[in-house]
């Protein structure tokens with residue numbers, strides 16, 4: 337830290353991203369990426385002309401991409417904002433709507449508390465129930481930004497749409513942000529409610545179900561006025577926030593519905609058979625509607641399992657927070673990836689004295 341750093345950042349604990357090893361030597365099941373090649377149709381559009389156009393700034397309105405997203409979800413273009421990954425959209429939302437503070441569950445996406453700290457918003461942490469489900473009644477009339485990941489990050493548990501509606505209904509005075517990064521793997525989006533609730537902000541990403549984590553594109557769906565508020569922040573920060581190539585890729589990926597249906601179906605099928613295998617190996621897992629599973633084994637702690645898997649070439653994620661430190665989070669890869677995981681985990685467990 338230099339002597340020049342702003343004082344209020346001295347105590348900020350930045351987000352720690354999952355490891356991104358450079359050598360490709362690992363079976364990488366740690367950051368919930370998609371194991372499948374992106375839409376071939378999308379990739380075919382990265383032509384010489386598209387590269388030549390890199391001389392020019394990208395379209396700050398991202399009209400073509402927003403149009404494709406709007407058409408896909410049956411909403412107007414003015415109901416859509418796009419960002420450099422959904423992390424950027426989340427940042428805009430915290431800056432725009434957390435003036436009176438923000439609340440979110442104790443076990444959830446770790447970036448929420450970092451954004452709260454960065455933007456000076458007081459964070460209220462609302463514990464999940466014992467079984468890691470969200471109790472929507474605990475979020476009534478908060479008068480501050482309410483943030484729920486659905487399915488929830490780290491647990492994979494999906495909160496039914498009726499409960500999401502309860503959150504929107506019981507917080508008419510503030511914004512309810514539903515982070516649907518994982519919704520395509522087993523939940524129904526709350527987008528159909530945005531016409532009914534002008535305080536509901538849906539955030540999604542191209543990083544998971546559309547295999548474009550490295551392209552960095554996320555988007556928001558909401559009432560026009562909320563979108564205008566997000567744009568106000570965007571135009572005060574980085575108007576050209578989505579680069580030309582990513583905009584082309586994301587638009588086409590949104591249009592390539594058969595690719596999307598095929599790859600998400602494969603991942604869901606793999607998740608279900610992986611869950612069954614984990615059970616056979618004696619793991620207990622949180623039922624997941626996402627592209628990852630949180631699993632623990634009574635013979636070995638989460639940190640030790642993480643380390644042993646890593647030395648055997650498998651990267652998963654371990655979180656030190658008390659409620660989930662017995663678990664490892666395993667992203668759903670190809671069936672072959674999961675077979676290797678199970679074989680290796682079995683070796684580790686068999687070699688561990690219970």
Ligand code: PMP
Nearest residue numbers: 421422423445489517541543554
């Ligand atoms: N929300 C949740 C719940 C996530 O797990 C992630 C991925 N780490 C993000 C948002 C951010 O995704 P991206 O910026 O790649 O769109």
